[in-house]
Amino acid sequence: MELLSRVLLWKLLLLQSSAVLSSGTAAASSSLVSESVVSLAAGTQAVLRCQSPRMVWTQDRLHDRQRVVHWDLSGGPGSQRRRLVDMYSAGEQRVYEPRDRDRLLLSPSAFHDGNFSLLIRAVDRGDEGVYTCNLHHHYCHLDESLAVRLEVTEDPLLSRAYWDGEKEVLVVAHGAPALMTCINRAHVWTDRHLEEAQQVVHWDRQLPGVSHDRADRLLDLYASGERRAYGPPFLRDRVSVNTNAFARGDFSLRIDELERADEGIYSCHLHHHYCGLHERRVFHLQVTEPAFEPPARASPGNGSGHSSAPS
Known part of the structure; x- marks a missing residue:
């Protein structure tokens, strides 16, 4: 009788739905974490910060x-x-x-x-x-x-x-x-999944006036180590993300030797499908003219002035 009552209880348990823990990990759409304006002079390096400790890859060999x-x-x-x-x-x-x-x-x-x-x-x-x-x-x-x-x-x-x-x-x-x-x-x-197949980061770029759904892909980064570079040739060779990004949770984008043509909206998308993490960070990059530096004033004795010999 006791065994029967336990079986009935566990069957009842499977049917109950009143006390259900709802998890916030089910949503697959990206949530906007931050949006900022970055203004830098042409010729400098831009660093668009995109970091999350939840994206640090720690392989679980014991599953x-x-x-x-x-x-x-x-x-x-x-x-x-x-x-x-x-x-x-x-x-x-x-x-x-x-x-x-x-x-x-x-x-x-x-x-x-x-x-x-x-x-x-x-x-x-x-x-x-x-x-x-x-x-x-x-x-x-x-x-x-x-x-x-x-x-x-x-x-x-x-x-x-x-x-x-x-x-x-x-x-x-x-x-x-x-x-x-x-x-x-x-x-x-x-569930159990392979972690490296569940973590991906990508950077997108929109030209001014272009909608988000028509953004161009710049980079794809996978926890497995695979990387894919896209984007226009004039920009592709000047953008980079740290090679140990998944070890540090730092996916910041670096753009060397900024040009006026680099202006636009850059977005960092973090996806950890197993953990249910979907985040987006947006940067409005503005490139200004280089700061004007006046020529250095000549100092005495540097050969730039005329001197007369004593008579």
Whole structure:
């Protein structure tokens, strides 16, 4: 009977959708991070800054991606939050309190099906409080959390679940199982991809008056090391990005010996498809005339003046 009830609970868990962690990584369109005007004199070097620590490539040979889920419990007002259980994507699971072993359950397939819900086999008064489901993706610098309040009643007829405007509240009979739902099926928590195939940076250039959708591609950079250069010949040989860009997260564009023809709108696009990062930085480059430098004044004794010999 106990085994049957557990099977039914987990089937119910798969059907529940009320407590779902929404991830902000699903959007594929680029978000505009910054837009600036850069004005420099002809003949100088322009450096258009485009940096992001989230684009640093750290190859994950264990395919673990440093993903972890942990459940915490906060009791009444003034009580200290304590860690109940955590589990890494590699499969290691740890229950912190001896009394909770075999009593708190996480699905071992959580990082495959996105079901991070916590099952308490038999609740008691000491289990009351606010439970938080916390997802951390150290590689992608992502954090998600969700709260569920558990209340314990002696009357099974009072058992129910409702939304208090901020979180789900479960009222569960003493000794009955409780299911704290936490579901996040975003691919960043469940899928595994080759990192070098998921990271790309490209620079575009628009001439004044040209719309964004007609911009010319200047450079494509891949974490695998592949680079592709485009653009007009007069500019192609004068633009560069550091060879170790993905190691430093610095994709700044350098343009040597600026010319008036270099004016335009330059945009840096950062894409980390696995982590869901899509950012765009825009630079309006203006090239002015070189600063006028007056000729140096002649100093005495440099041979530039006439002198008369004493008589």
